[in-house]
Amino acid sequence: MEHMFLVCYTLFLLSSGVVSDTEVVNGTLGNHIYLNQSFSNPALLVQWYFKGNLIASRYPSVAPECISSYTGRCQIYDDGTLRLDNLTYSDDGIYRFTAVQPPLTTVKEASYELRVYPVLNAPVISSNSTSNNLIGGSYVSLHCNASGQTVTTYTFYRDGKNICSEPHVICQDSYLYFQPITGSNSGSYTCTIQNPVSTNTSRNSVQLNVIDPVSDVNVTSNVSGLVWPGLDSVSLICSAQGTNVTYLWSLQGAPLPKDPQYHLTENNRVLTINPVSDNGTFTCTAANSINSQTSNGVVFSLASEVTAVMVTSNVSGLVLVEQESVSLHCSAWGSAVKFSWSLNGEILPKDPQYHITQSDSPPQSNLIISPVSRSDAGLFTCTASNKLNNETSSGLTLSLALPPEGHMACLQGSSSQYIQLSCSWQGGKPAANVTMVFNGLSETGTNQVTRNVPENTSLEGLTMMCYGDYFGRPSNCEQTFAPSSCHGLSGGEVAGIVIGVVAGIAIIEVIVFFVLKTKKRRTQPGPGGCGMQQPGGGCGKWQPGGGRGKRQPGGGQPKEPHRMPGPSPPPSTQKGRERGGMLRSRP
Structure with a gap:
């Protein structure tokens, strides 16, 4: 009856659908294992199942027991814990625990998976x-x-x-x-x-x-730009993949010569050149017991000294001062060249008329002078320089055209036999072109054109035209001759008149001197500062026959002497009367 009760109860538990999580327990082959529980109620029915078969149980008021096949290696404790001894691989599997309150009330259910492993031996x-x-x-x-x-x-x-x-x-x-x-x-x-x-x-x-065989041999430099020979130091680094690699350097395909400028470090992997003095192709060969490989070649970009400094101009002829501009061009060979300009050996001053530009490829500098001034009459030079040296060009002198000062002047002068007519515009370097047109005739020259007209020639109503040109810059004037008071007299007649007039004036002055002296003896000065008046006379007036004061019967003022034509002043914007005619000039 009891056995039947257990079977029926087990079937009931299996069909009740109660599911619990399965706990994995690892056991060592030949050792023991505990499947732990913790119940203290002796009134509960405790059972253990292995692969669905009851292997141990504890009934209320009955001693715990294991089935016969587990005798000697199975033990159930009061709290429900199961101990298995002498584990074998056949003990692997699922173990289920149940605790039931009679008649059929399940209090607890648990599941264990036992895995049995051996103690490992060394592999x-x-x-x-x-x-x-x-x-x-x-x-x-x-x-x-x-x-x-x-x-x-x-x-x-x-x-x-x-x-x-x-x-x-x-x-x-x-x-x-x-x-x-x-x-x-x-x-x-x-x-x-x-x-x-x-x-x-x-x-x-x-x-x-x-x-590892040698591979990926490469040379790099710590300098990427220009290298200044004699000044810079460069380090070349050889890198390679491989095991137990050795390094050998070459220059132009030959082993690197022994020279104090070459320094090898880091197992010959790093080559330092101090200072750099020459150029060529540097290579590195990496090798080991398996193979060898040569790197790419490295060639320095060596800077070069300044040479071939030359100055040219965009003009080959004359340059008109204050009106034209000039561009000077300085070229040179060399690396990282800098330029400076000088005039007569002095650095060109900072001035708005000077505009300097520079470019590097190729090295060149431009100096624009705008406008050209008189102070630019000198020697222009260009100096090109870099870290290695400097060089100055040969000098270039501008051919300056200096305009004449002022404006064209229409001039008139005289000599013993001629009247001198002139068109003058002087001071230009080179000289200005001057043209005179007078009396239907044209004559051209530089600076000044002069024409000698015979002294007995009548200039009345004639006009002298003067035209000047200085590189397209004009300056003109004209002079028209008015009627002359000496028209019709010869040179000898005029001279005789002048001599007579001068002699008459001298005689009159002697007479006046004696008259005044005589009057001083006869009269005493009055309060008004005038001597005693003579009958018919008056203070400050000439006496009859004296020649000054009002004209008296039988007497008169001396006639104005006749004036000869003379040189005319420089032209102006005003009209002026000159000897022998009226001078009119305009710039």
Whole structure:
């Protein structure tokens, strides 16, 4: 009856649909395990099932018991905990616990999965390569042999460091694959196996010595721009992939000569040239026991000295001062050239008329002078310089055209036999062109044109025209001659009149002197400052026959002397009467 009750009750539990989470419990082969519970109510019915079969139970007021196949290695405790001893692989499986309040009230239900693992023995690590000395780039694998033991995890180490996450390495179960192997993979390899109850590491190791062939040889410089010979220092760095690489430097394909300017450091990997003095192609050859490879060539951009400094102008002829502009061009050969301009050996002053520009490729400088002034009459030079030297060009002198001062002048003068007519516009360098048109005749010259007219020639009503031109700049004047008071008299007649007039004036002055002296004796000065008046006379008046004061019968004022034509003043905007006629001028 009791047995039937247990069977029926078990079927009831299995069909009740009560489900609980399953807890995994790891056990060691040959050792014991506890499936823990914690009940203290002796009135409960406690049962353990393995793979659906009852293996142990505890009834109220009845001693706990295990089925016969578990005798000697099964024990149930008062709190419901089950202990299994001498575990075997056959103990793997699902264990179910139930606690029931009679007659059929389930108080608790639990599920366990027991996994039995052995204590691991040390594995053996090996390589698929027949040699431990390998060339980089080959494909090699390592095997961790656990000899059929139950292992959950394999781990590979190089020199004690887990390498399964490194590049080009794949760890798959008990194998490690290098895809491919490189020089960085050199070292001593071991492996470790693990399960939930134990861990063990290989007692042997595999030593791999990997030599990478030389590749990717390259030379770089610490200077990217111009290198100034004799001044700059340059470092060349040779880089390469490979194992145990040695370095050898060459210049123009030959081994680098022994010279104090060459300094090798870092196992000959770095070449320092101090100072740089020459140029050529520098190369680096990297080598090891497998192969060798030569780098690209490096050639310095050596700076050059300044040479061939020359100044040219955009004009070849005369330059009109204050009106025209000139462009001077300075060219040179050299590196990083700077320019400066000088006039008569002095640095060109900062002045709005001077505009300087510079460009680098090719080196050149332009000086624009606008406008050209009189102070630019000198020697222009250009100096080009850089860190190595400087050089000054030959001088260039501008051919300046200096305009004449003022305006064209119409002039008239005289000599003993001629009347001199002139058109004058002087002071220009070169001289201005002057043209005179007079009496139907035209005459051209420079600076001044003069025509001598015979003294007995009548100029009345004639006009002298003067035309000036200085590089397109005009200046003109004209003079029209009015009637002359000496018209019709010869030169001798005029001279006789002048002599007679001068002699008459001298005689009159002598007479006046004696008359005044006589009057002074006869009279005393009055209060008004006038001497005693004579009959018919008066103070301050000439007496009859005296020749001054009012004209008296039988007497008169002396006639004005006749004036000869003379040189005319420079032209002006006003009209002026000159000897021999009226002078009219206009600029």
